[in-house]
Amino acid sequence: MDNVTSRTITTANPILSPDSRTALVARVVDATKSYGAGAGRVNALDGVTLGIPAGQFTAIMGPSGSGKSTLMHVMAGLDTVTTGQVWLGDTEITRLKDAELTVLRRRRVGFVFQSFNLVPTLDVQANIRLPFELDGRRPTRTQAEWIDHLVGSLGLGDRLTHRPHELSGGQQQRVAIVRALATRPDLIFADEPTGNLDSRTGRDVLALLAEASRSYGQSIAMVTHDPIAASFADRIVFLADGVVVAERGRSSAEEISTFMLGMEQRA
Numbered sequence: 144m145d146n147v148t149s150r151t152i153t154t155a156n157p158i159l160s161p162d163s164r165t166a167l168v169a170r171v172v173d174a175t176k177s178y179g180a181g182a183g184r185v186n187a188l189d190g191v192t193l194g195i196p197a198g199q200f201t202a203i204m205g206p207s208g209s210g211k212s213t214l215m216h217v218m219a220g221l222d223t224v225t226t227g228q229v230w231l232g233d234t235e236i237t238r239l240k241d242a243e244l245t246v247l248r249r250r251r252v253g254f255v256f257q258s259f260n261l262v263p264t265l266d267v268q269a270n271i272r273l274p275f276e277l278d279g280r281r282p283t284r285t286q287a288e289w290i291d292h293l294v295g296s297l298g299l300g301d302r303l304t305h306r307p308h309e310l311s312g313g314q315q316q317r318v319a320i321v322r323a324l325a326t327r328p329d330l331i332f333a334d335e336p337t338g339n340l341d342s343r344t345g346r347d348v349l350a351l352l353a354e355a356s357r358s359y360g361q362s363i364a365m366v367t368h369d370p371i372a373a374s375f376a377d378r379i380v381f382l383a384d385g386v387v388v389a390e391r392g393r394s395s396a397e398e399i400s401t402f403m404l405g406m407e408q409r410a
């Protein structure tokens with residue numbers, strides 16, 4: 144674990160300490176996730192303990208097959224762990240029933256995906272309000288003002304009646320970000336959010352996520368392969384073979400690339 148900053152979450156192992164809990168929006172404790180059995184068994188997660196700090200932008204990096212998507216899915220309650228615990232705030236989601244988990248996800252988690260995942264038949268306005276619709280409620284006046292603010296500041300004001308196919312990839316991803324921010328979720332999970340964008344539009348999207356974290360205190364956990372994307376984060380967690388192998392504070396893309404190269408050479 145060289146190059147680990149003194150501010151990392153795991154070095155002092157405070158994951159279980161009550162003091163640090165308040166500062167963590169999500170925690171994974173000794174999580175394993177296995178697929179298959181016998182000789183074909185794959186340990187996608189092999190004992191991960193990790194905290195996602197509240198109000199920060201965390202990137203989760205690692206080579207293909209290292210367990211990034213699996214980690215994100217179990218943290219978001221989209222998949223279950225084989226052993227171990229996952230907490231969202233003070234709620235241990237590994238104990239929840241499916242229906243409870245669905246409600247918790249709707250109310251406390253936001254998602255931004257590589258493929259945008261907008262509903263093609265709904266216009267921008269309806270896509271943004273979808274999390275409220277699914278939860279059987281309408282935005283309050285304060286929430287509606289918040290959405291208007293986001294729409295305005297992301298330059299989508301004149302696109303509200305457009306359908307997704309009438310928008311550029313960058314605009315579609317901005318709609319997805321407004322939708323994710325609209326309910327002020329405890330945590331936004333972003334899965335390769337710039338994977339389908341050209342590099343300049345991708346940087347704009349990353350700058351927006353970083354800004355949401357800085358200005359609004361939005362907690363974000365982003366899975367990425369890309370050192371440039373990770374350079375926008377406050378903190379970077381590196382996975383290899385289903386294990387957290389290192390954590391770093393804010394770093395340049397060059398530093399991250401060099402670090403990853405070193406990791407691969409040592410593997």
Ligand SMILES: Nc1ncnc2c1ncn2[C@@H]1O[C@H](COP(=O)(O)OP(=O)(O)OP(=O)(O)O)[C@@H](O)[C@H]1O
Nearest residue numbers: 178185186187205206207208209210211212213214
């Ligand atoms: N449903 C599944 N059945 C069997 N093995 C799986 C399944 N899902 C993931 N795996 C295996 O678990 C390991 C981790 O997969 P995961 O998708 O989490 O990695 P990743 O780091 O997100 O990879 P990538 O960057 O390529 O998306 C891989 O070896 C993968 O083949």
